[in-house]
Amino acid sequence: MPLGPAGRRRAGLLTAAATALLSLGGVLGSTMVKSPAQAVADSAPPTPSVITAAVERQKLVRTLVFRGDFATGRQTEIAPTAIAATGKDGAQGESGARSSLVVTKVLVAEGDRAKAGRPLAEVSGRPVFVLPGALPGYRDLLPGISGDDVDQLQKALASLGIGRGGDRSGYFGPGTKAAVAALYRRMGYEPPVTGARTEEAVRQARTAWEEASATVTQLEQGTPSGSNGEATTEGPDGDGSTAGSGTEAGRAAGPAADPEGARKRLREAKEAYDLAVAADGVMLPASEAIFVKDLPARVSGLPAAVGDRLEGPVVVLTSGGPRLTGYLDPTLEGRLVPGTRVEVTSETLGITVSGKVASIGERVTPGDAKDAKGQGQGQGKSQGAGASVNGNAPYLPVTVTPDKAWDDRLEGHNVMITVTSPLTGTAVLVVPQAALLTGADTHTTVTVQGPGGRERKVRVTAGPSADGLVQVTPARGEPLREGDRVVVGR
Structure with missing residues (x-):
């Protein structure tokens, strides 16, 4: 059956499309077909590349x-465990007998520098401060004692411009008492004292001295035992003290009394009184003064706040x-x-x-x-x-x-x-260690790559090496310059 005009057009288009597809397939097929020689060439290893590095001039380190x-x-935690007595508050004992430890003031902030002789905080109204010293405080420093810790205290006071008076080094005498009192008053606080026990010891020693003095006076004046007469003598303070027959001293005086023994007892009583006075008065409690080796120290912690009952440190220092x-x-x-x-x-x-x-x-x-x-x-x-x-x-x-x-x-x-x-005082030629080659003739060489990939061997002497680089000195007449490229791998 003959095709009409529309059918003939469709048939022509289909024929053209088929022809184009066949042509494209032929082209693609031709590109995928290789000759045996081409296949061998494609399977061969690639031409080796050369890795080079520059010759540099630098100091070798x-x-x-x-x-x-x-x-x-070095960290120090300041944790008071007692409250010292003062002459005004009537507290008892060397370190005080008040048991209530309450933070009443915090006088520094974290990051502040703690300096010697300046309060950091108050616990129950008493100051806590630091002094310079390598020896940690391990006891209250009391009048009349001696030791390296007392010597450290005296040096710390001297660093603050407060002298120890006539006291010898390492002895807590009246001069050191006065110095400690001066430090506390400079800070604005009453000085701590040893308390009622040592005050009572002074009173008793004074009484014994007075009685011994009265006995000696009676013996020297010949007052008979049991006499109603009274003898006047000089007491410890130079005042007119009296000792009558009713006193123990009066009863001891009599014809059978031993004058030399009485004088000996008087000397002993005077010595005991002096010792009692020396041990009484201003002291330095370990709960208030903390010795730190390196000052000023940094305030690195404030574990307690105002109003807290203290159960641990109030200040932490880092020095x-x-x-x-x-x-x-x-x-x-x-x-x-x-x-x-x-x-x-x-x-x-x-x-x-x-x-x-x-x-x-x-x-x-x-x-x-x-x-x-x-x-x-x-x-x-x-x-x-x-x-x-x-x-x-x-x-x-x-x-x-x-x-x-x-x-x-x-x-x-x-x-x-x-x-x-x-390793070298001046700049020298250096190459990577991988560039050095040592041949059978024991000569060391580097391979320099020139223009067009041409290579030449240069004999060198190797020097110090560090961090993968080595100093090289070319043999006489063999040029090697900064910027040349040397082969380090293939």
């Missing part, structure tokens, strides 16, 4: 990097600032010496500071006896630097001191310590 930790400074200990691999022993310059970087804080190596200790294995940390000092609980570190790996402890005081923010941070040691 060795870089050593290890980690370290900043410990907090000496942060302390840095580095952990050097024991296999690197000898690579570091005291005095070496270092850079200390806290990646967390973005701080880099400089310092130097102060000391290098003996090998430490975490957990052994040498792993003990430095202890705090002062009254109350003291805190050390923390637990074992360095991932429990052995190390050589490296103490680093700063050029300037460490930033307090570094406390508790793990840091990177970088040491750069110069």
Whole structure:
């Protein structure tokens, strides 16, 4: 059946489309068909590339990097346990007998610097303050005692411009009493005193001295025993004291009395009175004055607030600032010496500071006896630097001191310590160590790649190396210049 005009047009279009598809398939097929020679060429390994590096001129330095930790400074917790007596409040005993410990004032804020002889807080109206000294206070400092702690007190007072008078070094005598009283009055407080017990001891010693003095006077004047007459004598204060036959001294006087024995008893009574007076009066209670080695110290904690009944510390001080200990691999022993310059970087804080190596200790294995940390000092609980570190790996402890005081923010941070040691005094030619080749003739060479990929061997002498670079000196007549490209791999 013959096609009409529309049918003929459709048939023509279909024929054209089929012809185009066949042509495209032929093209694609031709691109996928390879000759045997082409297939072999495509399967061969690629032409090897050459890796080069530039010859540089620079000073050669060795870089050593290890980690370290900043410990907090020496911490002292100030925790009064008693309230001292004063001459006005009638409290009893050397350290007072009032049992109510209440925070009545807090005179500092966290971050403040605690200075010597300035109150930090008040507990039940009494001041708590610090004085300079390495020896922790372990007892009340009382009149009449001697010791290194008294000497430390006298030196601390002297640093504040308060002298000890005529007292010898290390003896708490009348001059030291006056100095302590002056310190308290400078702070605005009544000086603490030893209390009623020593006052009673003075009264009794005075009475005994008066009686012994009256006995000697009666014997010297020949007053008969049992006489109603009265003899007047000089008492301890030079006043006119009387001793009659009704007194014990009067009964002791008589023809059979021993004048020499009476004079001896008088001397002993006078000595006892002097000792009683020396032990009475102004003192320094351990509950109020805290000795701290490094002042001024930073107020790092205020655990109690005004109105709290005190059951622990009222102030926590941190003295000496942060302390840095580095952990050097024991296999690197000898690579570091005291005095070496270092850079200390806290990646967390973005701080880099400089310092130097102060000391290098003996090998430490975490957990052994040498792993003990430095202890705090002062009254109350003291805190050390923390637990074992360095991932429990052995190390050589490296103490680093700063050029300037460490930033307090570094406390508790793990840091990177970088040491750069110069190996050459001036700039020298250096190449990567991988560029050096040693042939069968024992000569060392580098391969220099020139224009167009041409290569030439240059004999060199190798020098010091550090951080993957080595100094090279070309043999005479063999050119090697800064900027040349040397082969380091293929």
